[in-house]
Amino acid sequence: MADFPIFPFHNGQEQQPLGCKVQHYIKNAFWPQSKSSITEYGPYFKYLEWAISVSTWPEDIFDRDSFAVKTYSDLSRIVSCMRLNSDCDRASVLEKLRDEFPRLSDDKISRSMDLTLRLWLCIYARSKDLRVGASLANMTEIEWQDSTSLKRLAQDCFPVYSGLVPSQIGNIDPAFTVQNLRKLCRIKVHWTGNLLDHLSYDSSTKILRLFPHKIFLISHWESCEVLPRAFVSETIQTLDLLFPIGEEDTAKYLKQEGQTFYRTSFRNPIRATDFGEFRYWGKRLEELYDVFNQQPKTVLQMWYDRRNPLQWWTFWLAALIVLLTFTFGIISSYTGFQQMVIAERAYRLSIWQACSQPNPPAEFCNT
Structure with missing residues (x-):
């Protein structure tokens, strides 16, 4: 497991789903106290695969050599160090990781720390001067400063909202879904x-x-x-x-x-x-x-919109009445027109019959 690569689908290789053993290894490294079944992590592992794949894109700028982490064992070591030193500032954590990854540059270690945040905490944070992969559209990033600890970064990312006033605090509509x-x-x-x-x-x-x-x-x-x-x-x-x-x-x-x-x-x-x-x-x-x-x-x-049933029924009953009124109006107009046509034809027929008699009335039959 220690040699299983974290970038197995780079440089033209087809991306493969994480195997069951790898999933168990990641779960135990990230959340050793979790009692959940590995099958529940399916969508998360799909996200993890995607996040790793975009970290080495575009390939002409970022590749596996841009990172200190090469295997999932390396990733586990970074997670462990960041967890144990979550109260220490970023610079101190970086210094401790130098012992884990000797002869590697600070940039590679720092970029691996940022990638670990994406995978382990789902927070897109980065150092001031480095990036992990390309900038993703509509993906918010936050800078992790050297003087800020990991716990402090989490607090800064998700501050407590104190803007609620008594008039705003109230029951949430059950239809708010x-x-x-x-x-x-x-x-x-x-x-x-x-x-x-x-x-x-x-x-x-x-x-x-x-x-x-x-x-x-x-x-x-x-x-x-x-x-x-x-x-x-x-x-x-x-x-x-x-x-x-x-x-x-x-x-x-x-x-x-x-x-x-x-x-x-x-x-x-x-x-x-x-x-x-x-x-x-x-x-x-x-x-x-x-x-x-x-x-x-x-x-x-x-x-x-049925949040207010009385209003909904009132509106649609009124709409139905308007529709029926309009429909019956059209029917009535059409019926009246047809009656006028029939009456005209009956009148012409009666004239024709009258004029066909031996002594037709001159006022109607003069041509």
Whole structure:
């Protein structure tokens, strides 16, 4: 296992899925206390394969020699060092890693630290002067300064939101789900492997980015304290909020999208009912909730908008009455026109009959 390469699909080689033994090795290296089944990590390992592949692109600039890490054993050593020294600043961690990777440059070690963050913590952080692969569109990055510890970086990435005021704290509409956001607001969901982009919404493109790796979050809650436990738990809660367990439409949509986190439970999955429960994601949820509460603009949106049943029935009954009135008006007009045509034809027929008599009336039959 120690010699199993981390870049097995570079330089024209076809990318192959991670084998079962490799998956177990990574899981135990990243989350040694996790009790979850390896089968639950399927979507996460697909993300891991993708994140590794783009780290060596474009190939004329980045390749496997740009990194100190060459095997999954190397990756495990970096994770272990970063976990044990999560309270130390980046420069100190780099110094400790020099002992693990002698005769390698600081740039290679530093770039490997950034790659490890992407794989282990799903945070796209980088040092000031180095990059890992090409800049990815719509992928937020944060700089990891030499004087900042890993725990401090996590706190800076996900600060506690204190903008809620009493008037904003209230019950969340049970209809506030991804399915209704898609139907009522025409929002498009894009899945992201970057925690920094979770719940980010672009109003110009109507794209909502969501982090779907629930098993990743559960594993960090069980095994690692680099990410604050309260933050991890709350992130799971946002998924339970937007994808309510037991809702048939949600289950069908996730199956269609190939997402399996719906079947992954975490403690007692009670759906949040108040924005006051969200200390980290409150701001983004509020912004999304404002979009959700906007009035529908199309007939299709109005059809799906059943948040207020009385209003929905009133509107569509009124629309039905207008439609019936318009329909009967057209029918009545058409019937009246046909009656006029028939009456004219009957009049002409009666004139013709009268003029066919031996002594026709001159006032009607003069030509």
